[in-house]
Amino acid sequence: MTLWAAISAALAGLVACDPQRIRELEEGVSTEADVRARFGEPEAIWDAGPEGPPGRVFEYNRQPAGQKNYMITIGADGKMAALRQVLAPAYFARVQPGMPMEELRKLLGRPAKVTPYALKRETEWEWRWVQAPNSDMVFTAVLNEQQYVVRSGSTPDRRAEAP
Template sequence: MLHRPVLAVWGRWAAVAAATLALTACMVPQWQKPGTPAAAIVAGMGQPQVKVPLEGGGERWVYSRQPAGQQVYHMVFDAQQRLQSVEQVLDEAHFQRLRPGHDNRESVHRYFGKPALLEGVGNFKGDIWTYRIQQNGIDRQAHVFIDPQGVVQRIMFTDEPRQDDDRGR
């Protein structure tokens, strides 16, 4: 019969082994190295939410952690399906690149993926796509106003309401 201290050591080792296995089973986008074959990325991360063809035969894959997460990763592949770069694009600077009156529902989806929330307000006829972002350690939201014709009209940023926020009391 094993003594309790031996069981405790084995239990800790089993927990460490399980955690290590879990970490290796799910790949982290920003840790991927240039040159990795696309097939290896799919094997470790699954299919991307969006694939966008690029000039020269490459592709940009969009992996989103919305609605719970605050990251959207672009993984750019060359024509030989080898990873070229990984970039986290869910931040104010990338939303500022949107061009009201020019960008549309499809271009926003191809760049940022599905929003965390699809909303509407009484004083705007159209949809508001809301993405959860983090800016300088502050939880925020980026709101993309898309009119009934599918054209981006404006982008607005707000602090994300928190469940433990008691300002409204």
């Protein structure tokens, strides 16, 4: 087994366990320690920001092997206030031209793929996600040189198509 195959298998195992881990957590009851015990160390920790109650947001990213990114909010009281899977149309709709890169990253998590286009002076960020009932999709946000979104949208994931 190659190293990449071993890593992919391990990541797939982590993703497969997510529904069980989520069932073991309860908003307003589970603590930060409970979240870390089930999900491990977060990839990133963000301030919850002015739009919600005070606290921190833990990012649990399943890209590029998976098709989900979880944001778990820990309130000022140390308890889980919210658990959201953010690779979904409601979150994509919040991505608008002029949005700064940092805000995009906090909204959707680390992308599965980042592709710079030097001649166009743009960079594409891609996230893989599943549209109900079971269509593999890619959401793309294009950023300009100043690191602001210029356009975004979803298309079918061509990787999922047979050769």
